[in-house]
Amino acid sequence: MWSIISVLVENKPGVLFKVTNLFRSRNYNIDSISVGVTENPEFSRMTITTSADERQLNQIIKQLEKMIDTVEVKLLDEKKSIYRELVLMKIKISKPSDIMEITDLANAFKCNVHDVRKSSIVVEITATPDRINAFEELVREYGILEITRTGICALERGVGN
Amino acid sequence: MVALEKEGANIVFGLPGGANLPIYDELYKSNIRHILVRHEQSASHMADGFGRVSRRPGVCFATSGPGATNIVTGIATAQADSAPMVAITGQVPTKMIGKDAFQESDIIGITTPIVKYAFQPMNASEIPEVVKKAFYISATGRPGPVLIDIPKDVQQNEADMVFPSEVKIRGYHPWVDPDLGKIERAIEMLLSSERPVILAGGGVIISGAFAELQSLAEMLMIPVVTTFKGKGAFPENHPLSLGPIGMHGHAEANKIMVEADCVLACGSRFSDRSVGTFEEFERNLKIIHMDVDPAEIGKNQTTHIAVVGDIKASLRIMVKMLIQKAVKREGDNLWLKRVNETRDYFRENLKLHPHPLGAAKVLRKLREVLPAQSIVTTEVGQHQMWASLFFDVIHPGTFFSSTGLGTMGWGFPAAIGAKAAKPDVPVVDIAGEGSFNMTENSLAVSVLDDLPVIVFLLNNFSLGMVAQWQRTFYDRRMIGIDLKNCPDYVKLAESYGAQGIRAENLDEIGKAVQMALKSNVATVIDIPIDPQEDVLPFVAPGTPLKDMILPS
Numbered sequence: 001m002w003s004i005i006s007v008l009v010e011n012k013p014g015v016l017f018k019v020t021n022l023f024r025s026r027n028y029n030i031d032s033i034s035v036g037v038t039e040n041p042e043f044s045r046m047t048i049t050t051s052a053d054e055r056q057l058n059q060i061i062k063q064l065e066k067m068i069d070t071v072e073v074k075l076l077d078e079k080k081s082i083y084r085e086l087v088l089m090k091i092k093i094s095k096p097s098d099i100m101e102i103t104d105l106a107n108a109f110k111c112n113v114h115d116v117r118k119s120s121i122v123v124e125i126t127a128t129p130d131r132i133n134a135f136e137e138l139v140r141e142y143g144i145l146e147i148t149r150t151g152i153c154a155l156e157r158g159v160g161n
Numbered sequence: 162m163v164a165l166e167k168e169g170a171n172i173v174f175g176l177p178g179g180a181n182l183p184i185y186d187e188l189y190k191s192n193i194r195h196i197l198v199r200h201e202q203s204a205s206h207m208a209d210g211f212g213r214v215s216r217r218p219g220v221c222f223a224t225s226g227p228g229a230t231n232i233v234t235g236i237a238t239a240q241a242d243s244a245p246m247v248a249i250t251g252q253v254p255t256k257m258i259g260k261d262a263f264q265e266s267d268i269i270g271i272t273t274p275i276v277k278y279a280f281q282p283m284n285a286s287e288i289p290e291v292v293k294k295a296f297y298i299s300a301t302g303r304p305g306p307v308l309i310d311i312p313k314d315v316q317q318n319e320a321d322m323v324f325p326s327e328v329k330i331r332g333y334h335p336w337v338d339p340d341l342g343k344i345e346r347a348i349e350m351l352l353s354s355e356r357p358v359i360l361a362g363g364g365v366i367i368s369g370a371f372a373e374l375q376s377l378a379e380m381l382m383i384p385v386v387t388t389f390k391g392k393g394a395f396p397e398n399h400p401l402s403l404g405p406i407g408m409h410g411h412a413e414a415n416k417i418m419v420e421a422d423c424v425l426a427c428g429s430r431f432s433d434r435s436v437g438t439f440e441e442f443e444r445n446l447k448i449i450h451m452d453v454d455p456a457e458i459g460k461n462q463t464t465h466i467a468v469v470g471d472i473k474a475s476l477r478i479m480v481k482m483l484i485q486k487a488v489k490r491e492g493d494n495l496w497l498k499r500v501n502e503t504r505d506y507f508r509e510n511l512k513l514h515p516h517p518l519g520a521a522k523v524l525r526k527l528r529e530v531l532p533a534q535s536i537v538t539t540e541v542g543q544h545q546m547w548a549s550l551f552f553d554v555i556h557p558g559t560f561f562s563s564t565g566l567g568t569m570g571w572g573f574p575a576a577i578g579a580k581a582a583k584p585d586v587p588v589v590d591i592a593g594e595g596s597f598n599m600t601e602n603s604l605a606v607s608v609l610d611d612l613p614v615i616v617f618l619l620n621n622f623s624l625g626m627v628a629q630w631q632r633t634f635y636d637r638r639m640i641g642i643d644l645k646n647c648p649d650y651v652k653l654a655e656s657y658g659a660q661g662i663r664a665e666n667l668d669e670i671g672k673a674v675q676m677a678l679k680s681n682v683a684t685v686i687d688i689p690i691d692p693q694e695d696v697l698p699f700v701a702p703g704t705p706l707k708d709m710i711l712p713s
Contacts, residue, residue, distance in 0.1 A: 010332065018273055025274050055459065062456035068278050068298065071332045 002031070003057055004049050004083055004154050007064055008072040011037055011044040015069045019046060022067065028052060028060050032085070032151030043071060047083075047153045076154055083154035086126045089136070092143030093119050102139060109135045120145055162191040164292035167324060170220045170247075172196065172211070172581055174204040178224025180264060181251030183316035185222075196581065196610050199602040201228050203574035205235020206600065209244045209306075210578030213561050214536060216369065218245040218299040218307070219578055225251045226264030229310070230271065234568060236306045237275040241565025242390065243367060245304035247295050254314040255283060268310050277305030283312070285320035294328045302335025303454040304367060337455070339470035344479050347425065347449045347466050352488065354423030354447065356496045357383045360406070363390035363564070364428010364452060364472045371557035373476035374427065375399070380483050382492040383425070384500045386414040388435040390564040391428070393554030403504060404553075406706065407435040409546035412511055412698045413504040415706045420499070423447040428472045431461040432565070433702075441705035451475045511698075512712040516691040517666065520547035520619065523688060526667045527589070527617055528552055530674040534559065535587040536579045540572040540596030543625035546696040548591045570599030576614040577607050587678055589615040595624045595644060604657035607683035615677040616654075616685040621692040622646045629695045654685035663687045 009015045016035055023030050031049040038045050052060060057075070064073045076083070091102055102121055106113050111125040125135055129152065136144070162184075165173070172194040177185040188195055198204040201223040208219030223232050229250040239246045253262040269279050278298045280291045288311070295307040351357050365374055374394060378385050378401050385395045386403045389410075395402050404411035406418045418424075424446060429435065436442040443462050450457070450464040451472055458467040468475050483489075513521045524547055531537075533555040539545040539562040554560040561579065563571040576590040590597075597618060607614055621628075624642040631639050654661030659682050662673040670688060677684035697712040 014269065014273070017270070021274055059456065059460055062458070062460075066454065066456045068330060068333045 001053060001057065002049065002051050004047065004076040004078065004081065004152060005061065005064070006074045006076050006154055006156070007046040007048060007070055008038070009044050009046060010069045010071065011042055012069070015044070016046070018067060018069060019048075019064070022063055023050075023060075026059070026063060028056065032149070034151035034153045036153070047151070049152050074156070076156060080158070081154050081156050083128060083152050084126050085129060085132060085152045086124065086150040087132050088148050089123045089125065089139065089144060090146040091121050091123060091139050092145050093117070093121055094142070098142055102142060105135070105138055111135070162187040162193065163322070164289045164324065165193060165220065166191065168292065168296040169217065173220040173222055174198055174207040174211070174578065175222025176201050176204060176224070176228060177222070178228045178251065178264070180225035180253055180313045181222060181228070181249075181311075181316070183313060184249065184251065184311070196606060196612075198574075199605055200600070201231035202234055202570070203600050203603045203606070205232040205246070205248060206238065206568075206571050206574035207578035207581070207603075207606075208246050208248070209235060209239045209571070210538060210561065210575030211582045212239070212245040212304075212578075213242075213575070214579040215582040216245070216367070218247045218296055220247050220249065223248070223250050224264065225253055225268070226266045228264075229268040230266055233271060233275070236272055236308065238563050238566045238568040238571055239306040240275045240277065242563065243304050243363065244306070245299045246306040247299050247309065248306060249309045249311065251316065252281070252310045252312040255312045256314070258312065268308065272308050275306075276308050279308040279310065281310045281312075282315055285315050285318040286322065288315070289322050289324045290328060293325055294330065297328055298330070298333065302333075335453075337453075337470045339451075339468050339475040339478055341478065343466055343468045344475060345482060347468060348479060348482060348486075348488070350423060350447060350449060350466060351381060351383065351425060352490070356420060356422045357381070358418060358421040358424050359383050359385045360418070360424050360426040360429055361385055361387045361391040361394035362427060362429025363388065363394075365391055365394035366558050367428065368453070368471050368473040369558065370427070370473035370476050371395070373473055373480055376480045377476055377483070380480065380489055382490045382494070382497060384417060384497070386410075386418055388429050388432065388564075389549055389562070392549055392562075393557055393560035396555050396557060397553035398555050403500070405549050407437075408700045408702070409549055409696050409698070410435075410700070410706075411550060412507040412709065412711060415698070415700065415709050416503050416507070417500055419705075419707045421446060423449070425449045425451070427451045427476065428453070430457050436462070437700050437704060437706040437708075441707070514691065514694045514712075516694060518688060518690045520544070520690065520694060520696075521551040522667060523619065523670060523690065524548060524551040524591070526670050527591070527674060530671050531589060532587060535589060536561070536576075536583060537589050537591060538562065538572040538576045538579060539591045540593055541567045541569045542593045542596055543621070543629065543694075543696050544591055544593040544619040546626075547619070550696070552591065569596040571596075573597060573600050573614075573616060574603045574606075577603055577612045580612040580614050584612075587615065589617050592616050592618045593625060594618055594620045594622070594650065597650075598644075601653065604654060604659050604683055604685075608658045611681075613681055613683050615674070616683065617674070618650060618685055618687050619690050620650065620687055621690050621694070623692050625692065626696070628692065632695070633699075633701075650685050650687040654683070657683075659683040659685060661685050661687065663689075665689060
């Protein structure tokens, strides 16, 4: 089961190490992790996506809650959250018409196009993992030269805290 | 030092070195007693033993680099057994950190996975709050080791110190009030089950819930088994006591555990050594789980009712509810009859090793001579499991062992730490020579610092547990187990100024223990036992409790 966990942690050195090490030492899996400071500089928010069965997911949440540097741990409901990932994709250009085709696809996915060259083009896509995968599928035939992803970051809908 | 004194620390175990000399210079000026060890690992085990017995953090000091890495085993041991400990290490000066300086090791990085928390104050002014937090975190909730790594310049700098009277940590909530509704449902489940059992774990000992546990068991007439760590949570001479379950549990305890339809587990983490296999253990069993650590609920076993909170508080509420409801169960039911028959059967028919110094005979002799309130620690190996099988703990909370990590060499320094915590009580380390070898240099500490303990050494001239596994699982291909009666433990003890006695029959053992009890110095009682004796019963690893192997 693919899940998104949002963890509010103390913004101090070593906390990211402790969280990732918890996953390693207990043999849990991290699909992606993104970290950044929050509106309050004392805290950082980590968004972790993981694939685990229900029992393991339960344990992951409890073990995260047990950590002294975690202030709040939330399992996000996909339907009640906004979650996005930013991906930069360098795609091969083989013939001049590729540029137009890829730009059209990029527009359809509301992507930004950067660094257009004779032999390559960089597309920036911010979307849910499903849409990113769909886009990747479509441009694969052109040849993907390089990809970098930020990992999911997520926020609950509504007024929140 | 002032911060330590404010936390009530009056004794520290340690060894000085370059990077913690400023701390020692302050120690020189303070009233805190320093116990100089011969190896930092022993300092950490002493602090651990002190902590378990006094139920407040034991403190150990080590210098940077190798001093700090030497206490890693002690920290891991304390973490595995939820023992309160504050370890304070020196670190190279802040400007040198990360430069691979002499005696630099990243002890925060090394210990992060095995501590409850680790601090590295970078300014002298942080120290009072850090120390306060360290003691608070270590002792509350589920206890554990906390490390404070202090760079040398931070130790030396002067700063205005503010000593907080209270600390608050946003992400740490050790006190959870037990859910009354769940306790009520737990009572109903226990009363409606036909074959209930109480499983007492180490949490009962840590929270000191002995009286509550006994009241509950007696009111509901429910038999009590324990985990190995929970051994002695309930008097083992009580008519409802069946002793520890598990790999080397009592036959009657394992048998009854398998037949039970409902278990009230108090402060137990359902370790593989206790339950055999997770799947088989929970089959046809309703599990009520009380624990102070919410992360233990559902970790290894499926729980039907979970009560999160301090065991003592939870059990007290349960007993109160029973009194209010005027609920009692009579002892003349079929289940208790079955329990008693099972116990009687195994006590009468279980074959004991025929050797004149068979483990059962030797340990029952020790029990006979030793006052009930004595504290017992063990090392790790066959002698430890024999102690579990044949040494009955009468006074609750007087038995301590490295049960989780299984650290050979723990028992002797831990006994010294225990003696420091309770100087008026006899302290015995039930030992094997393989383990005792590892920290025997603490004899110097025991003698010179006037902390006399008794080492009850079951000497089979080999690494007995490994030998047993090689006999059982490796077709008698014996390798790496022969210790060849070296050293001579009587002479070894004497060379340290301790008393060494060789006892070669039960009568001599009795007399030796009597002499040791009167002695002002440590006593090593060297008892040559049969190297061929196996620990039985035995539940082989990865097999369920019902497949217990009995002596034939």
